[in-house]
Amino acid sequence: MSQQTSRRDRLAALRREFHRKPEPAWREFWTTARIVEELEAVGVDELHVGPDAIDPDRRMAVPDDDELEEWYERALSEGADESVLERLRGGETGVVAVLRQGAGPTVGLRVDIDALPQTESEDEAHVPASEGFRSEHEGTMHACGHDAHATLGIGTIEAVKESDFAGTLKVFFQPAEEVIGGGEAMARSGHLDDVDHLFAAHVGLDHPTGEVVAGIDGFLAVTHLRADFHGHPGHAGARPEEGRNAVQAMAAAVQGLYGIPRHSDGVTRVNAGRVGGGTATNIIPEHAFVDAEVRGGTTELKDYMLDRAMDVLEGAAEMHDCELETDVVGDAPSATSDESLVDVVAEVAAGVAGVESVVRRDTLGGSEDATYLMQYVQDRGGDATYVGIGTDHPGGHHTATFDVDEESLVIGVDTLAGAVRAVAAGGAEG
Numbered sequence: 001m002s003q004q005t006s007r008r009d010r011l012a013a014l015r016r017e018f019h020r021k022p023e024p025a026w027r028e029f030w031t032t033a034r035i036v037e038e039l040e041a042v043g044v045d046e047l048h049v050g051p052d053a054i055d056p057d058r059r060m061a062v063p064d065d066d067e068l069e070e071w072y073e074r075a076l077s078e079g080a081d082e083s084v085l086e087r088l089r090g091g092e093t094g095v096v097a098v099l100r101q102g103a104g105p106t107v108g109l110r111v112d113i114d115a116l117p118q119t120e121s122e123d124e125a126h127v128p129a130s131e132g133f134r135s136e137h138e139g140t141m142h143a144c145g146h147d148a149h150a151t152l153g154i155g156t157i158e159a160v161k162e163s164d165f166a167g168t169l170k171v172f173f174q175p176a177e178e179v180i181g182g183g184e185a186m187a188r189s190g191h192l193d194d195v196d197h198l199f200a201a202h203v204g205l206d207h208p209t210g211e212v213v214a215g216i217d218g219f220l221a222v223t224h225l226r227a228d229f230h231g232h233p234g235h236a237g238a239r240p241e242e243g244r245n246a247v248q249a250m251a252a253a254v255q256g257l258y259g260i261p262r263h264s265d266g267v268t269r270v271n272a273g274r275v276g277g278g279t280a281t282n283i284i285p286e287h288a289f290v291d292a293e294v295r296g297g298t299t300e301l302k303d304y305m306l307d308r309a310m311d312v313l314e315g316a317a318e319m320h321d322c323e324l325e326t327d328v329v330g331d332a333p334s335a336t337s338d339e340s341l342v343d344v345v346a347e348v349a350a351g352v353a354g355v356e357s358v359v360r361r362d363t364l365g366g367s368e369d370a371t372y373l374m375q376y377v378q379d380r381g382g383d384a385t386y387v388g389i390g391t392d393h394p395g396g397h398h399t400a401t402f403d404v405d406e407e408s409l410v411i412g413v414d415t416l417a418g419a420v421r422a423v424a425a426g427g428a429e430g
Helices: 003-020 029-042 065-077 082-088 146-161 183-187 246-258 299-319 339-350 370-379 407-424
Strands: 046-049 095-101 106-112 167-174 197-203 211-217 221-230 268-277 287-296 323-332 357-363 383-389
Touching: 003 029, 003 146, 003 407, 029 046, 029 065, 029 082, 029 095, 029 146, 046 082, 065 082, 095 146, 106 146, 106 370, 106 407, 146 167, 146 197, 146 407, 167 183, 167 370, 183 323, 183 370, 197 339, 197 370, 197 407, 211 339, 221 246, 221 299, 246 268, 246 287, 246 299, 268 299, 287 299, 299 323, 339 357, 339 383, 339 407, 370 383, 383 407
Parallel strands: 106 167, 106 197, 197 383, 211 357
Antiparallel strands: 046 095, 095 167, 211 383, 221 287, 221 323, 268 287
């Protein structure tokens, strides 16, 4: 067996292991412990785990204690190292691995590790089902490739350690991307303060295996918002005038949100993704809620939408004599990939075996909280880029049939490790 085949098989096996045991945001207990185990085997210089990898006070969209405990106990039953799990209790997940190899710049790589609340296909045409690595956590699935991302992070730090890289490499295994809840917590951890160059990576994004995108832009800044309307119950038939109808307030808010004027400066979005309220047909509903999001092509446009959304919510509550509670449960700014790193990735990728096409730039059209880390580094004089590693995926992202072409794993590691080495050496010739 050739060394390249052996490496491909190892990466594929690791990715399949992560795929079998997907965990949603802030519940990545088994995943974090497994990453720690692999990094200890690689032999990194520092491992910052759980609360030492993030700022716990800046976590967003954290589940309740009962749900966290349920996933904690599951990870324990599945053989996760209890000494690592104890450090993660309460949903303080994630890892920062540090490799120090002499004098040179500090280079960062950010990968995300959480899964989605998606039931995975059982169809035999779906490779994870037919080859025995379908999700063992029913109702949860790696439907966006974060199993591959965790694998790329481990593979990259291993490849860099074995190379002539001179400098410091930090790999950020970030929790809670899918709820836009972990980026700020990791950006504010202190571990980014000395990072000179930052790469973030994602597989797929409608680019095929063999294609690499050196710099992805077009991130929509986003805020996820929860609004609760509190009214007063009443008998819907006998005394309707005594009630204050929270569902009416919620319904007015939904209509108003979609009526927010677009902005001439660029793209704006709003969506009321989940609504509910009431208890019975003959009771004036005393509680209703809206889970909504606003987006903008820039952070300023997102803030415009958020300000208008708050006006709408407050107006709807006042109109129907209800009290309003709002909570920001997820947030991420926009970001732009720096040309300096786009140049490096493009030149490195062109020389990677298996790469057939290099795209300098593309737009995402969605949101990603890697932007917090990118912006944090850029605000301190560093540069950052978001790299797309193409992979053939038979189902679209966030669908029951999403899968990763495992041939793209070696391509991804070679591209990212090569870019890390090149930027530390001062360019793609390194």
